[in-house]
Amino acid sequence: MASKNRIGRREFIVTSAGALAAGLGTACGRVPLSEIEAAAAKVGRLPQRPLDRSGRKVSLLIGAADWAPEAIEAGILCGVNYWHKSDKWNRDSVPPAILKNREAHYCEVCVDRVHGNHETGAIDEEAHYQYVKQAVERTGLRYFDDMLCPHFGYHNTAELKDNRGAIRAFERLKKEGLVRHPCLSQHNYNGNARVPGGEDAATVLAAVIADGLYEHAQFFFSFGDGEEINKFVSLAKSKGFGTTAMKTGAGTARMQADSEFMSKLPPGTTPHHALARWLTTSTDLSTAVIRINNLDQFVDTYSGAGKPLRAADARAIEMMTAYANREVCRLCNDCMTHCTEGVAIAEILRYERYATDYGERERARRLYAQLDKRGDSCQVCGSCLPHCPQGLNIPAKLASTHRLLS
Ligand code: SF4
């Protein structure tokens, strides 16, 4: 894959001794530093662009603390400089290369609601304040650049307006030099029986921009998504509000495991590679995050960042969209108000994506076990079926997910 970005290994790190001095190769004993350097050299230096009105420049694809450690080190070599969920690290697992060059990285703390989950829990100024203070201590990062609060977002625009606990916690922490920029992630709550008055992500995020306090947001975004979220991304760009796509894969891992699908894909590309090119050059996003489990995935995916779609990639995206529309819930919640049993359809199918697409089966099982109504509560009445824009066979998907996660 020839590319302007592809540069020799020696342009990253002159010697392995130099790499070790920079704190690389010390966090992941399992994979030799030479393999990490070789992977980074295949990807090259990632282009950057402004994240938001702060003017900070971030790599077109950012990283996450739950990546494989060797992929994090390759990412650092390639210039990945924003780290989602940095509070998942502790003093033993935080990459030494980030600690040694702290100001070169933007580390984000992700703050959940308390006394319940994202649907039932509360926004609580004091609890959020204490969580971040403890996370600073636990990680040894000294401060977090970005405070993502509330994780999962506001239930509706009224809550954004009336409940300022997250913002007050941010302001207290900012005065102490422990956080610098406020941001949030936002899920859909429209039609959610556990969240009365819940609204969709695009509606809440448009209100977040108008409110003017937050600087950037993360939300579900992938190929084949509807007009609403695309309109929001364009609006955000025009206002200098930063946008990060998450849950971008929409079934790419299951496509990769489907030999028939892969045999029809145009030669010279892959689902993850085409996805990276599309996200970074064919949308108005500031950046995106993609789950990476090993060095091969890192190379396959991140080598596409900032490169235009070729004919093969465009065709791959068309095929991936058709596949995702057939197989993967887009978490739009449109079916939810129509379920006579109050089954948390989108929540269940989100966990199916964790297990099937992100290799997080144990996490998915744990979350699934906590639901008050699981897939086996479905009475196969069919009331939801006409309301799924993708025409998914919802009862069948709930049944297969129940088998997968029970
Ligand atoms: S088929 Fe199942 S999920 Fe759909 S409305 Fe009926 S009970 Fe709810």
Ligand code: SF4
């Ligand atoms: S099952 Fe269909 S309608 Fe329901 S959340 Fe998924 S994509 Fe949307």
